[in-house]
Amino acid sequence: MKIQIDHNSSTPLHIQAEMLLRELIKKKEYQEGKLLPNEVELSAQLRISRNTLRHAIAKLVNEGILSRKKGFGTTVSTKGVFGRAKNWLSFSQEMKALGISVHNFELHLSWVVPEKAVLSFFDLKPESRVLCLERLRGKENFPFVYFISYFNPSIGMSGNEDFSKPLYEILDEKYSVKASLSYEELTAIKAPSHICKKLNIASDDPVLFRKRLVYDENKHPIEFNYGYYRGDSFVYTVESERKST
Known part of the structure; x- marks a missing residue:
């Protein structure tokens, strides 16, 4: 080739x-x-x-x-599972499709200097600051996932966005950025102690850890996301289609 x-x-x-x-x-x-x-x-x-x-x-x-x-x-x-989403959905939209009303139990916004992996993903210089969004989410009276998202500064997000709306809807409507491709890595881990407290689980309870790297239609990186899911409350499914040759 x-x-x-x-x-x-x-x-x-x-x-x-x-x-x-x-x-x-x-x-x-x-x-x-x-x-x-x-x-x-x-x-x-x-x-x-x-x-x-x-x-x-x-x-x-x-x-x-x-x-x-x-x-x-x-x-x-x-290692890992990587795929292209045919129909891109935010967590809120995924839950809506299942008939589940999403609740935000915690929401934290900050400008931080992230780890090297995040800086490399966005092709940023050392000590660059990015917007970080942390959310504890789930259904009524039951939080089951903690998300940590970092956003490419080139998008222009201020941190004053209305995050009660689906994330990718905000990016599309306000910034004309369409999330169209993700690469994901899934592992079973023992979560850090502060995550265990947020999810109300014991330190040795299983957690599904997902790293998701999100790109727009032009394959420009827009979001670096970590998700910690309670192992007893979430099933991650992958649909694959085998094409004849």
Whole structure:
């Protein structure tokens, strides 16, 4: 598979490299564990610097799509669940479809300097501040999920938005940003003590932890989200369609 960068394009080189990598790793041999070409070979083929290539690879590593091991190489990660949503719904809309009225038990807004993974996802400089939204949500008298969301500063959110509305409805109607693609990683964990208190569970109770990375229609990153779900109150289903060849 011949891949190349358009050096005359206005799209940054590292974003072009990232998009090419996403296409490359769809090939069967990479899905089955074949090592990606080494950085020297790939950067030479694309005529970009190794630092630019590493930036693109690091983005996919942070998403859990690629796994990089020192002295071994880079492969497609087998951990996690990744998918494209056919009908994008916010949590509020998902619950409405189930006939459940959503309640916000806590809502906290702050401007923070997030962890490196968030900064890398949004391609921000160290010490950049982003809007962070934390919400304890659930049905009447029963909170069962705690969300922590970070938003790309390029959207222009102020923190004064009406978060009683569905999040992606706000982004669409107020900022003309349409959430259209997500990459997700699901794991079962023991939640931090402060999360256990919010969800009213014991420290050894199971929690479904979901990391969701959200993009707009042009594959620009818009939201980095963590969700902690009570294991006894939430089932996460994935619908897949097998197409004939």
